[in-house]
Amino acid sequence: MASSGTLTPPKRSKSGSKGSGKAPGRQAGGGSAPRKPKSRAPVTAETLAAKQRDISVSEFFAKNRHLLGFDNARKALLTTVKEAVDNSLDACEEAGILPDIYVELRHLPDIAEDRFIVIVQDNGPGIVRRQVENIFGRLLYGSKFHRLKMSRGQQGIGISAAGMYGLITTGKPVMIISKTSKKKPAHEVVLKMDTSKNKADVVSDTEHPEDDELFPHGTGTRVEIEMQGKYFKGSRSVDEYVELTAIANPHARFEYASPPTSAMPKGERRVYERSVSELPPTPEEIKPHPHGIELGTLIGMVERTDQRQLGGFFSNEFCRIGPKVAKQIASSAGLTPHSWIKSIDHAAAEKIYKALQETRFMAPPTNCLAPIGVGTILKGLQRGLDPDFITASSRPPAVYRGRPFIIEAGIAFGGNMPADEPAQVFRYANRVPLQYQQSACASFKAALETNWKNYGMQQPRGSLPVGPLVIMVHMASVWVPFTSESKEAIAEYDDIRAEMLLALKDCGRKLKTYLNKRAQIKRAGERRLVFQRYIGEISKACHELTGTDQEPLYNALLRTAQRKTAEMDKTLTQDGKLVDGKDKLERDESVFIKDVVAPESEPDRPRSGAGSPDPTGETLFGDDEPKPTTTKRKTKKKAKKKVRKKR
Amino acid sequence: MAKKKTTTKKRPAKKHATKKAPSSKGPAARKTDKATSARLEKLASDVVRTSMAHRDPFLDVPTRTLSNTSYNKSRRMLQMGSATARRNLFDLKMARKFMQSMLLASGCKSLIDAEKTLSLRGMYYKCLHTIPGTKEKTLDDQSESDGVLEDLEVTIGSLREELHVYADKRGDLVGNMTIIDAGDEIDLRRMGSGGYSIPSIVEPSVIQFKKCEADFILHVEKNTVWQRFNEDKFWKKHNCILLHGGGQPSRGVRRLLRRMNEELGLPVYCLLDCDPWGHYIYSVIKQGSINLAYESQRMAVPDAKFLGIRAIDYERCELSDDVQIALNDRDTSRAKQIADYPWFAQNRAWQLEIKKMLSNGFKMEVESLITKDISYVTETYVPERLAAGDWLD
Known part of the structure; x- marks a missing residue:
């Protein structure tokens, strides 16, 4: 298998090479033979054969x-x-x-x-x-x-x-x-x-x-x-x-x-510049999965194998076939693991193929895949876009036609992206961006199919959501099914699209949580100033009603207001749903939320590292260092509400 | 607007010389004003005291909901319970309302001090401004100040009139009676086609009954029906007082009904639509509204009778199919709600009436009787019902 045969297969070929079984000449002749009804020299098979010749792949x-x-x-x-x-x-x-x-x-x-x-x-x-x-x-x-x-x-x-x-x-x-x-x-x-x-x-x-x-x-x-x-x-x-x-x-x-x-x-x-200093894990090479081959491929493999007995053939040429399963397959094909490979003819191969299809195997090993990884997607999107919010999702490995694959998705929201245009879809296959034939691609279709309205976005019927949004979909596989040789769109296998949808939904849910929190925090932040805003009115009214001096009353109320607000911050941080919910989102390693420095924060007040204005990635969650949630929360208590609530 | 002028004029007039108005009213009004002022001041000084002690200032506002409303069987009217809701300043949800309450209290105090009155709309504008240093307005719209004012009324136990605020006029009246309104003698028999429009404040200090010859009061739902009766001079023929409240009657209309019923001993008959809203109007006239339960004792007319339109009238009067207006879901649920009110729940006749309407599946307006004849309602329907004593109580 590893030894490449001759390079004659005309063009597209399936996973396994079929070796040199076919005569390429015939195919070319079939396509180009001119059928002329003229009564010139009689066209015989011989004369045709003279014109038939090899087509070089390069020429093609x-x-x-x-x-x-x-x-x-x-x-x-x-x-x-x-x-x-x-x-x-x-x-x-x-x-x-x-x-x-x-x-x-x-x-x-x-x-x-x-x-x-x-x-x-x-x-x-x-x-x-x-x-x-x-x-x-x-x-x-x-x-x-x-x-x-x-x-x-x-x-x-x-x-x-x-x-x-x-x-x-x-x-x-x-x-x-x-x-x-x-x-x-x-x-x-x-x-x-x-x-x-x-x-x-x-x-x-x-x-x-x-x-x-x-x-x-x-x-x-x-x-x-x-x-x-x-x-x-x-x-x-x-x-x-x-x-x-x-x-x-x-x-x-x-x-x-x-x-x-x-x-x-x-x-x-x-x-x-590099933002991750580690190479992605090296993917392993795997043998074909029994569900990923077709009959012709199987026959080719039988012809070329170095193994002499069926049992050895199964365990050496495939993944996920142990001796026990090999025996089972062999017996259901009417053979034994000791049957000689040489004795397998077409009929036997067909039986074996059928047995393979009917047997349940473990999914192919997934160490052949090297997904980008959630943390790396976060960093990548951040480096490229500098958004307010990023989340990523990496699905567990799945299988289409016996080939393992992993779907990853990411969403970046906010920042400088235009708010009134359709979202952009970044499509990747094995870390390679796909730029053409967007609408033919399974990733794009999955992005269309996702109901973004559920996740707080606007979405005109049958189109992409509108908003400051980038949707990234990555498919990592040993063999990405492209729709053409120019590798521009991923073909639509149901298994693949389903995984894409799940990954996007996962991201969407986090986006929704973030958007909700953002709205909630904004409202709470507005209200936070309410006390201070109203006490002026109240002391004035009281002055008009009773003749009390406004000033001392105002000051007394202000002090109470500040104390109450501080108390509220504390309770909200400790048991209030508001802050707890946000922390949960922040603690999520698949989420990045950009810290916004509050404009009116006092410069002399020590601020936690999370508020650092450095946008290069020090505020990232997950990878290098654990998120300093605890320190941050402590600071929150000390810091004034304005600082905290501006996010 | 016309009303405003008359009322504002009233007080200076009293000061100079109480010409037409009885002299006792002046000092009485001043006394109420003083009492109201004192209550407003107390409200504020309580707030000041807790504030200066660095505690959370609050107002205890009686709750105006069905749960805090009970039906007093012996008095046959709604009463407000004792439940209150504490309105704290230092609570995110209540801070704004608290501020508005103080603002309106201060506004009312200044009105009383200036001896002037304002409409609800006027009060809204008086208290409307942008809070310094922000973009927030003290009030978003009039409904906000209206609600807060009602809260203020119940909180300090003073009526809207006592706070020098009045509502829009609503409702017209005509009949065999002479009244004195703000010192002017008005013969309600000579009101032409328009009738006497009922002011918002009809307290004895403003309106006195001089001479009444009428035997009863007919309250109809809205202006169109009232016009029909006035044009046919129904009140002349049957010697009654005819008034309408323009749908849900305003406080002025209800207060006047109550005063005429109580002081002149006139029975009240209501001619309303056969639909849940008509039924509720009757309920409000009879035992007071849930929202303003604290005023029931001043407004309710427990003796009021429901003359029609009855659900059986479709068959009884042989009306055509065209008058049917199908009940929608909201009507149905409202009707069931009304049937469950304690004061209806134990009234068999009313339960049957509502059941009949629901089984009919349609509602009918008073105007539907016009399909029989233009004056069927005035010449046949009402006289027949009155003569037969056929009404719901």
Whole structure:
């Protein structure tokens, strides 16, 4: 299974490779044979056969580049950056390096208005010289396709397709500079793709020790692709991609240099600093789950396995089949665990398949998944948006078609987001932002389907809620079911959408609690000043009625008012529902509430750390340090109500 | 507005020389004013005392709800119980009301001192201002000051009139009687088509009965019906006093009914719609309202009779289907509520009446009798009922 077969499968393939069973020629011939009713030379199978030949994958995609996300010049830029950054992040994480990624779009208006060089550089492990051609020059070549392990890239199409696109549109080759260790000099390879052969020709291959300074950490890869492109800002732009990626990957540092525009003639350089200094846990690779395969796949596996007996086949090629269950399956297929693999023919395979389907198995192991994590989502959303309230929810692992997945959702509310526009939906798959085909995506549909009115938001019928809201949905899986090769929308499996809905509902409930508290606190805060507001009126009325002096009466009432208010604060903190409820929300690790510094707080009064105006993440809950609720509450008692009640 | 002028004029007039008004009224009124002033002052000085002692100032306001209202069987009227609700200043929910109470108390005191009166609306404006340093107004709308004023009345045990506040006029009157209103002699037989409009304050200090020839009082629900009776000169033919209260009768109307009933010995008959609201109007005239139970003894007319419209009249008078107005859910629940009031609960005739209305499933207005004939109600219906002594008590 791990050994990749030949690269002949025409295009899409299911989880397991089927090996070299099929003749590719037939398929091509079936599609292209012209049926001419003319009475020229008689068309025989022989003459047809002469025209039938292998189609290279590269050729296929060169003609169908829209399938890969290169439909237009604008999208091409985005797809290229995306593929390169995805590869870089995957490489860094697999090598256990905290990613440090540099992205540049260099405009070349002197050559052509639509000419760009896309530069992506990382501090990853680098690429060994002999693999460079394969990785950057061949389509469907990679480490990620054949394994069941969570990673950003899946098929091994992306970056080579970008190089191919560059070559087609500009005729310029791809330049790769890679440094694999401190001792070795940086190696520069210039590649030109040969689409008909699905391989790359090396144009030049030189060592460039002077490029070493590009990689201060000692290793790394830099790709430069010249291509036709169109640069825009706004939604579905490269800018947005970098920002969204930064949100889902707070452990990475991004530096992004955008090309000059009329508004910014020098371009812009943005840096997204790392806010989490730990790498996400490395996902494990898993074997296929018995419910995740189809009959053909099973037959392929039987043909290719090294195992000689059925029992060994089950326990080594699948997950979740122990010897006991293996015996049970074998017997219900009319075989035994000692049956020889060689003896299994098609009929037997069908029986085995049926038995597999009918048996109940444990859900696949989930250590192959590395969800972003609630705390990290909070930090990511905070870094990107600086909202008033964030909550996140991470669902327990679930399974679709035998493949485990985890849905995570996050909601950011308030801050500087526009209050009268529909909410934004940030969609992610394996930490990669999805920017196109929003309405076809299961995440978007789940966001639509959620009844946000229940959670205190306005929601016009059949559309997204309106308000200062960002909805984030992330699917982590060993195999994300995209609707197309360009990886833009998650397909709608019921299991997936149900999980998404549950995650969003979980977030929605917390949002509702927060909104309620906010309204309640606001009301209570307003009332808190009521005593002081009314005693003036009362002392005046009493003066008019009895002739008592206003001043001493006012002062006496004021003192009582302050004492009463302090008492009330105390009781409310200790047993009042109001403060207790809020604390519960604050203690919730999946919630972040931005502290707002009360404008009229006295500067000399010591304030708890929670009120610190530093917005960078020190006020976050959960991860690094426990929330200082106790200290805060003590301070509350001491502090005047104004300070406390302004949140 | 006209009323306001007459009342404000009244007091200076008394001071100079009590020409027409009996001289005893002046000192009596002054005495009440003094007493009211003293009560207001006491209210405030209590608040001052607790405040200066750094305690939480409060007002004990008698509760004006059904639960604190009892039906006194022997006196046949509603009475307010002794339950009070303490209104504290230092309570988030009550602070504003407390402030408003003090504000209105001070406002009434200044009215008494100035010997002037104001309408409810006027009182609202008098106490309306923005609290210094905030954007909050002392009162949101008139209903707030009206409610607080009623609370103030019960708290200090003074009537609205004694606080120098009056309500809008409502209701008209005509009949075989001569009265003196603020010193002016008024012949209620010569009121033309409009009638004498009943002022808000009808206390003996303002209105005295001079000469009465009428045998009874007919109270009808609203102006349209009253016009019908006046145009047909019903009161002349049957020698009665005819008045309406414009729906739910105001305190002035009820007080006048009570005074005429008590001082002149005139029986009161009511001609009201056959619906829960008509029934409740009758109930209010007869034994007082829940909201103003503390005033029942001054206003209730326990002898008042309910002449119609009765639920059986649809069949009895052979009315057409067109007069039916279907009962909606609110009507039905209100009718059941009324049937459960203790003063109705033990009255068999009334239980039957309400049951009949509910089983009919529709209500009828007095005007529905017009479908028979324009003057059917004045020429046939009421005289027949009166002659037969057919009414509900």
